[in-house]
Amino acid sequence: MEQHEPAEEETLESLRHRLRKFAGDRDWDQFHSPKNLSMALIAEAAEMVEHFQWLTEDQSSQLPLRKLAEVEEELADIFIYLIRLADKLDVDLIDAAARKIDLNEKKYPAGVVRGSAKKYTEY
C-alpha cells in the first residue's frame, strides 16, 4: 500500500501530483478522459446542490456542523475532479481564474453595478 507522508504544507500543485499518482497507481488513468471527468465533476456538484435544495438561503448560510461536514466533503470531491481535469487538459487553474477575475473586474465596474441588485440577475 502506498505511503503518504502528510505534507507539512499541501498546495494545489502537491494535490495535482498526488491525484495523478493516485490514478496511475490504480491504472485508472484510462477512465479519466476529460469527457468522463466532466461528468464526474458535475455529479459531485449535484450532490452539493442536493444538500441545499430544500433549505432557505438563510439556512444554507447556517448549516449544522454535521451537515457542514458533509458539504465540505462534496466541495473536496468537486475540487479533486477539477484539479484532475485541469491536469489532463494542461490548464493552470490559478492562472486561469486570475485572468477570469481580471476580465470580470473590467466587465462589471464596481462604480456602475454597485447597489443595483436588480441588475445582477441580468448579467
Next chain:
Amino acid sequence: MEQHEPAEEETLESLRHRLRKFAGDRDWDQFHSPKNLSMALIAEAAEMVEHFQWLTEDQSSQLPLRKLAEVEEELADIFIYLIRLADKLDVDLIDAAARKIDLNEKKYPAGVVRGSAKKYTEY
C-alpha cells in the same frame, strides 16, 4: 474603478481575497448565499459538460486550441464559484481535498483495485 496590481504569484488564498473584495465592492455579497452559489457552480459545470457532450472520449483529450481556451474559461468559472462557496462556508479547500485523498487512498488500495477496470464502475 478598483485597481488590481497583477500579483507576482497568485495563490488560492489571494484569489479568495480578490473574490471576496470583488463581491463586496459590488454589493453582490447579498446574492452569494451558499444555496445560490451552489446553483451558479453547477451551471458553470454544465457549460463545461456541454463542450464535451457530443465528442468521443478521444476527441475530448485532443481539443482544438480555440475549444480548449473556451473550456479553460469554464474551468476558471467553476473554480471561482468553488473558492467563493468555500469562503462563505469557511472551508479550507486544500485541506479538505487532502483529507479526502487520504480517505480514498485507504478506501481503494492500489494493490487490490489495480488493473481491474471492470470494478471501477462499481465504486
Next chain:
Amino acid sequence: MEQHEPAEEETLESLRHRLRKFAGDRDWDQFHSPKNLSMALIAEAAEMVEHFQWLTEDQSSQLPLRKLAEVEEELADIFIYLIRLADKLDVDLIDAAARKIDLNEKKYPAGVVRGSAKKYTEY
C-alpha cells in the same frame, strides 16, 4: 424538407416518434448514445437552473412573462432529451413515473410526514 402536419393532439408518444425521425433524418442517431444524451439533458437542466440562481424563491414563482418564456423553452429542451433518452433505453416514462409515485406514496405516508417541514430535508 420534411413536412410536419401539426397534429391535432400531440402526445408523449407522438413526440417520441417525431424525435426519433428527427434524429434519423439528420443521421444524428450516431451521437445519441445514452451517455451523450445524459450529458445533453443535464446541460439543459443547468440552463434552467441558471435562470433561477440569483432569484429568491418568491421571485422564481412570479417570473416576468419574457423570462417565463425562456424557462418554458428550457423545460421543453429537458423534456426532449428525456424522451429521447427513454426511447433509446426502451423505458416507458409514464409507466416508470407512475410506479415511482406509487413507491413514494408508501415511503412517505401523508399522515406521518404532514406538517413536518423540518423532516422534509431529511428525506
Next chain:
Amino acid sequence: MEQHEPAEEETLESLRHRLRKFAGDRDWDQFHSPKNLSMALIAEAAEMVEHFQWLTEDQSSQLPLRKLAEVEEELADIFIYLIRLADKLDVDLIDAAARKIDLNEKKYPAGVVRGSAKKYTEY
C-alpha cells in the same frame, strides 16, 4: 393513508394531478418553489449522469438489466420533478416540446445537416 386506484391508463395529465395531490397531502407545496424544484431536478439528472460517467458510449447502450432498472428510476425522478415544475409554472410540457421541435426542424434542415457529423458539434 391515501388510496390510489391504479389508473387503467395513466397520462402526463393524470401524473400531474397525482403529484400535485401528493405534495398537497404532505404539506410539501411550501418547499416546491420553481427555484427549489430546479435544484431537485438537476440533482436527479446528475444521479443519472453518474451511472454513465465511467462507461463507454457502447456500454451505455447495453446496460445490464439491474443497472437499467436503476437508470429507469432516475429517469422517473427527473420526469416527476419536470412535471411538478411545469405545473408550478403553468407550462404545458407536451405543447412546449412540440413547439421546440417545430423550431428545431426549421433551424436544422435535414437536407443541409445530414451526414455532417462534424458539424453537429457546432450546433
